[in-house]
Amino acid sequence: MARIGVFICHCGTNIASVVDVAKVAEAAKQMSGVAYATDYKYMCSEPGQAMIKAAIEEHHLDRIVIGSCSPRMHELTFRKMLKSTSVNPYMLEIANLREQCAWVHTDREKATQKAINLVQMSVAKVAGNKPLHTSMIPITKRALVIGGGIAGIQAALDIADCGFEVTIVEKEPSIGGHMVMLDKTFPTMDCSACISTPKMVDASAHPNITLKTYCEVESVSGYIGNFEVTIKEKTKYVNHDLCTGCGLCQTKCPTKVTSEFNQGMSKRPAIYIPFAQAVPSKPVIDPNACLKLTKDKCGICEKICPIGAINYKDEVKYTTEQFGAIVVATGYELADWKTMYPEYGSGRYPDVITGLQFERLVNASGPTEGHIIRPSDGKEPKDVVIVKCVGSRDPKKGKTYCSRACCMYSAKHAHQILDKIPNSRVYIFYMDVRTPGKGYEEFYDNTRKDGAQYIRGRVSKIYQEGEKLIVKGEDSLIGRPVTVEADLVILATAMEAAPNVEEVVKKLGISMDKDRWVQEAHPKLGPVETQTSGIFLCGTCQGPKDIPDTVAQASAAAAKVAGILCHDEMETSPMISFVDQTKCSGCGFCVTTCPYKAISLVEVPGRDGNRKVTKTVAQVNEGLCQGCGCCNAACRTGCIDLKGFTNDQILKEVDALCL
Amino acid sequence: MTELTQARTEERIREEAKKALASGEVRAVVGWCATRFDDRTRPFFAETAEECDLLVWNPYCINGTAKFALDDRYPDQKLALILRGCDSRAVNRMLRDKQLKRENLYLIGVVCDGKENPICEECQHKTPLVYDVLIGEPAKEQIYPERFRKIEEFEKLSPDERYAYWAAQYDKCIHCYACRNACPACNCIECYADQYRVGWQGKAADREQNQIYGLTRAFHVGDRCIECGECERVCPMHLPIMRQTRKMLKDINELFGSYEGGLSEEETPALGGFRLDDPDEFM
Numbered sequence: 001m002a003r004i005g006v007f008i009c010h011c012g013t014n015i016a017s018v019v020d021v022a023k024v025a026e027a028a029k030q031m032s033g034v035a036y037a038t039d040y041k042y043m044c045s046e047p048g049q050a051m052i053k054a055a056i057e058e059h060h061l062d063r064i065v066i067g068s069c070s071p072r073m074h075e076l077t078f079r080k081m082l083k084s085t086s087v088n089p090y091m092l093e094i095a096n097l098r099e100q101c102a103w104v105h106t107d108r109e110k111a112t113q114k115a116i117n118l119v120q121m122s123v124a125k126v127a128g129n130k131p132l133h134t135s136m137i138p139i140t141k142r143a144l145v146i147g148g149g150i151a152g153i154q155a156a157l158d159i160a161d162c163g164f165e166v167t168i169v170e171k172e173p174s175i176g177g178h179m180v181m182l183d184k185t186f187p188t189m190d191c192s193a194c195i196s197t198p199k200m201v202d203a204s205a206h207p208n209i210t211l212k213t214y215c216e217v218e219s220v221s222g223y224i225g226n227f228e229v230t231i232k233e234k235t236k237y238v239n240h241d242l243c244t245g246c247g248l249c250q251t252k253c254p255t256k257v258t259s260e261f262n263q264g265m266s267k268r269p270a271i272y273i274p275f276a277q278a279v280p281s282k283p284v285i286d287p288n289a290c291l292k293l294t295k296d297k298c299g300i301c302e303k304i305c306p307i308g309a310i311n312y313k314d315e316v317k318y319t320t321e322q323f324g325a326i327v328v329a330t331g332y333e334l335a336d337w338k339t340m341y342p343e344y345g346s347g348r349y350p351d352v353i354t355g356l357q358f359e360r361l362v363n364a365s366g367p368t369e370g371h372i373i374r375p376s377d378g379k380e381p382k383d384v385v386i387v388k389c390v391g392s393r394d395p396k397k398g399k400t401y402c403s404r405a406c407c408m409y410s411a412k413h414a415h416q417i418l419d420k421i422p423n424s425r426v427y428i429f430y431m432d433v434r435t436p437g438k439g440y441e442e443f444y445d446n447t448r449k450d451g452a453q454y455i456r457g458r459v460s461k462i463y464q465e466g467e468k469l470i471v472k473g474e475d476s477l478i479g480r481p482v483t484v485e486a487d488l489v490i491l492a493t494a495m496e497a498a499p500n501v502e503e504v505v506k507k508l509g510i511s512m513d514k515d516r517w518v519q520e521a522h523p524k525l526g527p528v529e530t531q532t533s534g535i536f537l538c539g540t541c542q543g544p545k546d547i548p549d550t551v552a553q554a555s556a557a558a559a560k561v562a563g564i565l566c567h568d569e570m571e572t573s574p575m576i577s578f579v580d581q582t583k584c585s586g587c588g589f590c591v592t593t594c595p596y597k598a599i600s601l602v603e604v605p606g607r608d609g610n611r612k613v614t615k616t617v618a619q620v621n622e623g624l625c626q627g628c629g630c631c632n633a634a635c636r637t638g639c640i641d642l643k644g645f646t647n648d649q650i651l652k653e654v655d656a657l658c659l
Numbered sequence: 660m661t662e663l664t665q666a667r668t669e670e671r672i673r674e675e676a677k678k679a680l681a682s683g684e685v686r687a688v689v690g691w692c693a694t695r696f697d698d699r700t701r702p703f704f705a706e707t708a709e710e711c712d713l714l715v716w717n718p719y720c721i722n723g724t725a726k727f728a729l730d731d732r733y734p735d736q737k738l739a740l741i742l743r744g745c746d747s748r749a750v751n752r753m754l755r756d757k758q759l760k761r762e763n764l765y766l767i768g769v770v771c772d773g774k775e776n777p778i779c780e781e782c783q784h785k786t787p788l789v790y791d792v793l794i795g796e797p798a799k800e801q802i803y804p805e806r807f808r809k810i811e812e813f814e815k816l817s818p819d820e821r822y823a824y825w826a827a828q829y830d831k832c833i834h835c836y837a838c839r840n841a842c843p844a845c846n847c848i849e850c851y852a853d854q855y856r857v858g859w860q861g862k863a864a865d866r867e868q869n870q871i872y873g874l875t876r877a878f879h880v881g882d883r884c885i886e887c888g889e890c891e892r893v894c895p896m897h898l899p900i901m902r903q904t905r906k907m908l909k910d911i912n913e914l915f916g917s918y919e920g921g922l923s924e925e926e927t928p929a930l931g932g933f934r935l936d937d938p939d940e941f942m
Contacts, residue, residue: 506935506936509935583848583849583854584848585756585757585758585846585847585848585849586757586758587756587757587758587846587847588756588757589756589928589931592927592931592932592933593931593932593933594933595933601757608732608733611733613732613733616757630933634930634931636847636851636879637847637848637849637850637851637854638851638854638856638859648856648857648858651858651859652858655858
């Protein structure tokens with residue numbers, strides 16, 4: 001006969017103010033199998049735990065029911081406590097009297113009755129509990145970082161410095177991301193490339209870091225400590241093991257297409273290194289542009305390459321590797337303002353550019369070598385309009401959120417224009433100016449002192465008149481329409497999550513919020529974790545942020561990864577499913593239903609009447625099983641059960657409530 | 660089908676059956692034979708060439724043949740089945756559920772033109788979908804537009820009215836498991852209902868246990884039902900059993916897109932697979 005101890009927690013007044021806890025404990029004493037029941041102010045506190053331990057000794061209890069808060073809160077606490085007693089940690093059930101009773105009810109009498117019912121169910125269930133034991137599984141001490149922007153690079157460097165191997169998977173031919181496109185960074189005005197390229201080089205030279213550029217994550221399986229990731233290497237058509245990065249091929253390639261790196265403001269050859277400081281500084285061939293690959297003509301790069309690194313027959317390669325933890329750092333893209341704002345010309349006017357295009361324009365390594373000129377005629381602009389919140393904070397046309405970095409980089413753009421072009425005028429249309437960062441407000445103040453004119457209001461229309469762009473808006477502070485004749489218009493467009501983020505999220509089994517940003521586990525207490533343990537996030541894949549925040553978050557994610565990888569092995573939950581192979585029909589629906597690929601069909605010797613036959617039955621991989629119970633529901637024979645949540649136990653709970 | 664082609668088909672069935680047995684690989688051919696009633700046939704295992712001449716093909720060949728293959732799950736020799744469209748979907752069902760091996764079957768498909776069975780009016784696949792040899796010209800696949808009409812009408816009733824309807828039906832049920840035994844989707848080695856477990860499916864034939872059985876059966880076969888109507892045909896108490904699986908199929912069609920069970924050996928039934936993008940409107 002089971003000897004069950006029932007402990008009802010007041011949770012201060014959280015439970016006790018609505019539920020008559022003494023009455024619940026009194027009722028529990030009458031329940032079948034209950035040897036002892038009591039109530040106490042805080043069961044989770046040290047005296048509370050000591051009381052449970054003493055009761056176990058005194059009343060020879062062999063299983064415990066605790067009526068308290070949600071098991072998500074303190075089930076682990078009580079399991080840990082039971083480790084030092086004679087009771088197995090899994091001979092424990094929590095009746096949730098707080099979230100599922102006290103917090104949601106006001107009628108004391110009814111709530112007390114419900115609390116008694118909940119305890120009755122847990123008592124019925126715990127009677128069927130069996131001692132379970134955890135096992136240890138080894139941890140693969142390697143991390144995968146998806147995305148090679150500044151977030152990914154920083155996370156990888158920090159993890160690698162802790163002594164663990166890291167692989168960075170980057171979909172572009174070079175790491176660096178958006179930061180390396182920028183000219184100067186606010187508020188210190190240090191050169192973006194000068195501070196990010198050394199980190200890129202560090203990452204490529206670090207003995208613990210493997211760079212996999214021009215690669216994508218193909219599939220992910222496994223779980224924390226033991227992820228199995230297949231990485232797809234796209235066709236580079238250049239053997240990077242041979243290539244010395246001399247760049248001869250680039251100079252001779254006859255095809256010229258729009259440069260992605262320069263935001264469409266210059267051309268690049270079909271075989272290209274995206275930018276001068278690229279890491280690795282080795283070219284790839286754009287298969288959509290290359291004459292050899294599209295029309296089987298040309299082939300100059302192959303002829304000219306001094307070491308024969310060009311391979312037009314290159315194929316997609318797949319490699320499968322094991323990782324213990326994964327960091328998602330897939331970054332952002334600028335929202336496509338052209339479809340959102342037809343009133344700004346939908347891209348018809350070449351002198352209406354985005355902030356990122358301006359960064360390339362003002363960058364010494366950019367298409368104009370740092371000269372701010374109009375893309376249309378190459379003339380120096382005198383009147384420049386900056387429009388903020390293009391797509392951000394605009395629920396009707398764009399995103400509801402604020403893109404956070406635009407106020408500051410727009411102030412920086414204004415400062416750079418006023419600094420570089422004598423007698424220039426800058427007009428900034430804004431909704432609010434948000435400068436919550438160290439030195440940000442001072443920077444904004446200085447920009448205004450430089451002469452930037454801030455006009456509070458949205459721009460309603462931009463159109464060309466002769467050489468000028470007519471910008472019509474409203475100054476909402478004086479309540480009058482404003483018209484500015486501008487030479488150049490810079491749009492501070494909204495950030496949005498990278499275009500392929502859905503794919504990555506799906507492969508990893510994590511989630512996105514309504515704005516397509518990758519969802520963190522908790523906005524305050526789990527900002528770099530995802531709902532899937534072992535997978536972390538950092539940088540702008542989680543939401544718009546500037547470089548300091550991104551780098552800080554990357555280091556935070558790295559600390560979390562190191563926290564896992566520093567262990568040799570980890571405990572697995574014993575609450576997993578098991579198959580009664582004598583009843584199994586081998587239909588395999590548990591195999592297709594399992595989200596963790598933890599079940600497989602195996603052949604075992606069996607009997608059919610008086611014949612010996614080979615039967616096909618299901619088998620659970622105990623390392624992979626997460627105890628979700630999908631197989632349990634899919635099994636028609638009922639031969640799969642979940643340890644600690646058996647069908648019989650659940651039936652007993654239902655019976656306790658209904659009979 | 661005219662008398663002539665019916666006789667010709669029967670002749671061809673006997674020929675193919677004999678050929679199959681003559682190959683030495685086939686233990687028996689499952690089809691239909693005459694009974695002492697003109698309007699009845701019964702399932703028949705032809706094991707010799709002479710017995711093959713007893714096989715018949717007429718509008719009264721209404722029993723399903725496929726499920727007999729489950730009688731021996733580990734056969735030494737092949738079993739030949741005479742298949743109509745519905746039987747072929749039953750074979751696909753059991754192949755997909757890994758209860759049969761294709762190499763243990765020899766399938767003689769016959770293009771069917773409907774039998775004296777009300778379900779045949781709703782048939783969408785008269786030509787077998789899987790076979791080794793086919794008798795007759797493949798017929799055009801038909802669409803039965805009324806597939807879910809009865810369900811739609813039934814759904815208009817209030818929950819209380821529906822409960823009353825089913826309660827009355829299950830008061831009639833004698834808990835004989837004939838529906839399960841005839842169903843090609845009910846192919847577990849040991850049915851949950853046959854297991855002895857405390858608090859599990861009760862064995863008594865009362866409304867409560869009958870309803871539990873009916874509900875569980877509907878969920879167990881709902882997404883894999885091939886709409887052959889065997890359950891209703893064999894029910895001695897004439898319960899409208901198909902209505903439950905049709906309701907499941909209607910919901911599946913609405914939630915997961917167009918679906919029919921048993922069309923191929925590879926299909927994954929809606930409730931038998933895990934997909935991250937599964938719809939969750941019902942949550």
